Amino acid sequence: MFPRRPHSSHPIGRGTGPVGYQSKVRVIDRYKVIGFISSGTYGRVYKAVGRHGQPGEYAIKKFKPDKEGEQIQYTGISQSAIREMALCSELSHMNVIRLCEIILEDKCIFMVFEYAEHDLLQIIHHHTQPTRHPIPPATVKSIMFQLLNGCQYLHANWVLHRDLKPANIMVTSSGEVKVGDLGLARLFNKPLHSLFSGDKVVVTIWYRAPELLLGSRHYTPAIDTWAIGCIFAELLSLRPIFKGEEAKMDSKKTVPFQRNQMQKIVEIMGLPRKEQWPHLVNMPEYNQLQTLSANSHSKSGASNLEKWYYSTINSHSATSVPSSNASLGQEGYKLLSGLLEYDPEKRLTAEAALQHPFFSTGDKVSANCFEGMKAEYPHRRVSQDDNDIRTGSLPGTKRSGLPDDSRQVKRLKE
Amino acid sequence: MAANYWESSQRRHWLFTREQLDDLRKKLEDQGQDLVQGYPLPQLRHLSIYFNQQIARLGKRLGVRQQAMATAQLYIRRFYSKVEIRQTNPYLVIATAVYLACKMEECPHHIRLVVSEGRNSWPDFFSGDTSKLGECEFFMISEMSSQMIVHHPYRTLTSLQGIFSLTQEESALAWSIINDHYMTDLPLLYAPHTVAIMAILLALVLRPNQTGVQSVGPAVGSIASAAQAALSSVHSSKPGSSDKQNAGPRTKVQRLANWLAESNVDIEDLVDCTQEIISFYEFQEQYNEKLTREQINRFVKARGLDK
Numbered sequence: 001m002f003p004r005r006p007h008s009s010h011p012i013g014r015g016t017g018p019v020g021y022q023s024k025v026r027v028i029d030r031y032k033v034i035g036f037i038s039s040g041t042y043g044r045v046y047k048a049v050g051r052h053g054q055p056g057e058y059a060i061k062k063f064k065p066d067k068e069g070e071q072i073q074y075t076g077i078s079q080s081a082i083r084e085m086a087l088c089s090e091l092s093h094m095n096v097i098r099l100c101e102i103i104l105e106d107k108c109i110f111m112v113f114e115y116a117e118h119d120l121l122q123i124i125h126h127h128t129q130p131t132r133h134p135i136p137p138a139t140v141k142s143i144m145f146q147l148l149n150g151c152q153y154l155h156a157n158w159v160l161h162r163d164l165k166p167a168n169i170m171v172t173s174s175g176e177v178k179v180g181d182l183g184l185a186r187l188f189n190k191p192l193h194s195l196f197s198g199d200k201v202v203v204t205i206w207y208r209a210p211e212l213l214l215g216s217r218h219y220t221p222a223i224d225t226w227a228i229g230c231i232f233a234e235l236l237s238l239r240p241i242f243k244g245e246e247a248k249m250d251s252k253k254t255v256p257f258q259r260n261q262m263q264k265i266v267e268i269m270g271l272p273r274k275e276q277w278p279h280l281v282n283m284p285e286y287n288q289l290q291t292l293s294a295n296s297h298s299k300s301g302a303s304n305l306e307k308w309y310y311s312t313i314n315s316h317s318a319t320s321v322p323s324s325n326a327s328l329g330q331e332g333y334k335l336l337s338g339l340l341e342y343d344p345e346k347r348l349t350a351e352a353a354l355q356h357p358f359f360s361t362g363d364k365v366s367a368n369c370f371e372g373m374k375a376e377y378p379h380r381r382v383s384q385d386d387n388d389i390r391t392g393s394l395p396g397t398k399r400s401g402l403p404d405d406s407r408q409v410k411r412l413k414e
Numbered sequence: 415m416a417a418n419y420w421e422s423s424q425r426r427h428w429l430f431t432r433e434q435l436d437d438l439r440k441k442l443e444d445q446g447q448d449l450v451q452g453y454p455l456p457q458l459r460h461l462s463i464y465f466n467q468q469i470a471r472l473g474k475r476l477g478v479r480q481q482a483m484a485t486a487q488l489y490i491r492r493f494y495s496k497v498e499i500r501q502t503n504p505y506l507v508i509a510t511a512v513y514l515a516c517k518m519e520e521c522p523h524h525i526r527l528v529v530s531e532g533r534n535s536w537p538d539f540f541s542g543d544t545s546k547l548g549e550c551e552f553f554m555i556s557e558m559s560s561q562m563i564v565h566h567p568y569r570t571l572t573s574l575q576g577i578f579s580l581t582q583e584e585s586a587l588a589w590s591i592i593n594d595h596y597m598t599d600l601p602l603l604y605a606p607h608t609v610a611i612m613a614i615l616l617a618l619v620l621r622p623n624q625t626g627v628q629s630v631g632p633a634v635g636s637i638a639s640a641a642q643a644a645l646s647s648v649h650s651s652k653p654g655s656s657d658k659q660n661a662g663p664r665t666k667v668q669r670l671a672n673w674l675a676e677s678n679v680d681i682e683d684l685v686d687c688t689q690e691i692i693s694f695y696e697f698q699e700q701y702n703e704k705l706t707r708e709q710i711n712r713f714v715k716a717r718g719l720d721k
Contacts, residue, residue, distance in 0.1 A: 074548025
């Protein structure tokens with residue numbers, strides 16, 4: 001379409017011959033990559049600093065381009081990348097990770113975010129090392145408030161996150177919690193097609209709401225608040241509260257009933273009953289519940305959540321650690337049970353949860369979740385194995401034997 | 415943000431004054447003076463009508479809903495406020511906008527299907543190479559700074575039709591006026607609710623039992639003055655004056671005027687907005703599809719942009 005002019009620095013279209021698309025800014029001109037953070041199905045994340053005095057540090061998410069044969073081709077950007085790019089360009093809230101810019105260059109997409117030193121997964125993990133010691137109650141409270149605050153903002157703007165889990169909740173070194181990774185997020189105001197038809201499976205299984213496990217087709221912001229309930233429980237017990245095993249899709253690509261995950265929920269929450277959840281009987285997988293009850297949970301079916309909660313918050317106090325979570329008290333249980341309510345219509349909304357007495361009783365909620373802490377959490381691991389943001393993630397171009405020095409790698413490249 | 419027009423990228427980055435828009439376009443022309451002189455094009459309104467026809471053609475083949483086509487039209491208008499049209503293959507830009515809009519509006523089509531339907535629609539001007547469309551997608555998103563969530567007037571219309579007791583015909587007419595406004599600069603100049611109210615006003619003044627918007631050409635002058643009269647009554651009308659249920663169009667216009675008097679809607683904007691669409695309908699009369707097509711096809715071929 002556009003005049004083609006290989007490797008020319010002409011601005012687009014000045015010449016007469018055809019040119020290809022060229023980004024006006026180049027990611028390596030604007031940022032200096034200082035290390036590799038992580039990779040996922042979408043691509044890779046790098047840590048970087050600005051080259052032109054842009055303050056602070058950055059996390060650059062690079063989307064993996066598709067590859068056809070030896071040559072990387074433009075194959076059309078995935079719908080989820082489009083959603084993430086579009087949503088992040090609109091969102092602006094102190095508890096949602098901030099997008100700085102997006103650079104489309106060399107058939108790759110680079111989303112530049114503010115850098116966050118920690119995430120909840122890492123913080124939770126730290127408290128299991130070398131022995132289990134609880135996250136201080138003031139920290140738990142602050143994290144929960146900020147997390148709900150970010151989620152409330154998303155929901156008020158008709159955005160479902162759909163993948164809330166500890167690894168996606170970022171925490172900056174100044175103790176600000178930021179909801180991150182909107183790769184599965186989408187708008188839920190008047191979708192042209194039902195939300196179900198798009199992507200059949202969402203949310204990492206341990207944080208998946210019961211209505212999704214039971215095959216609900218139209219889901220709501222309540223799936224995010226269930227996940228927040230699971231995260232709250234995990235902040236208290238330092239392990240996932242419902243740690244089920246995922247049933248894999250069969251060859252016909254039908255979505256299987258997640259029996260094991262539902263079983264884990266039932267073990268703590270009891271069996272859902274239609275008296276407390278009127279639409280339960282309309283759930284596509286409703287009949288599966290009978291088979292569950294026959295298994296291990298034949299007793300009254302009452303919830304064990306209260307027992308789980310008190311034994312969790314008191315368990316650490318037996319040790320020598322002074323700051324047990326016992327101070328979170330009864331209001332903590334009420335908030336948890338409100339978030340882990342079976343009926344999505346009765347489940348606490350993010351907005352209602354923010355008004356919960358849990359946050360207004362006891363110590364004032366701090367906007368810095370690390371306030372009053374003596375020790376600092378370990379910094380995010382940044383590896384030097386792959387510092388070349390321009391080629392590093394290309395499938396089949398795995399590089400080895402490069403000097404373990406970013407500047408040297410850079411120079412080789414240029 | 416996504417639900418809130420006031421904080422949206424649309425209001426913050428894609429709302430211009432007439433002068434700003436003229437400057438942007440002047441700058442593009444100045445940068446490519448040789449091209450502009452070498453390949454004359456019809457006025458922008460007529461190009462927009464042509465693009466709209468082509469989007470509708472492609473959209474029909476793909477079964478795309480109106481809202482996604484509206485989004486595509488807005489993408490094209492934004493894109494061409496940043497890029498000189500003669501630098502591009504408009505057919506590729508149209509197909510790319512439709513492809514991208516469908517993803518954004520949650521009714522995606524595979525890139526290969528869009529390309530093959532593009533090729534069916536414009537066999538002499540459209541490459542079957544999907545990577546061309548993929549490349550153009552990068553170009554388009556980049557020029558739009560990834561700001562792809564758009565607010566349409568349809569939602570305001572839907573929520574206001576009850577308040578003004580619009581009949582089905584009146585709503586349908588207002589809806590089609592909104593469809594038409596994508597062929598003008600209005601979506602870059604006014605908030606979507608302003609456009610929706612303009613459409614309701616015009617629908618009430620035009621009356622659906624008349625022959626419809628397409629053929630109002632000769633009567634445009636009288637419609638304009640009727641709309642003006644309705645708007646000027648906004649200033650004089652007293653809030654709370656009595657409304658009858660099942661009121662005819664005239665009392666509905668009065669009710670709208672009363673409602674406007676109490677709202678924060680800028681009446682000046684509404685007047686300008688009304689004038690713009692009316693003058694569009696006038697220019698529509700002079701549209702020459704053949705000439706427009708030939709002039710576009712000429713530069714596409716001469717510059718090898720279809721390759």
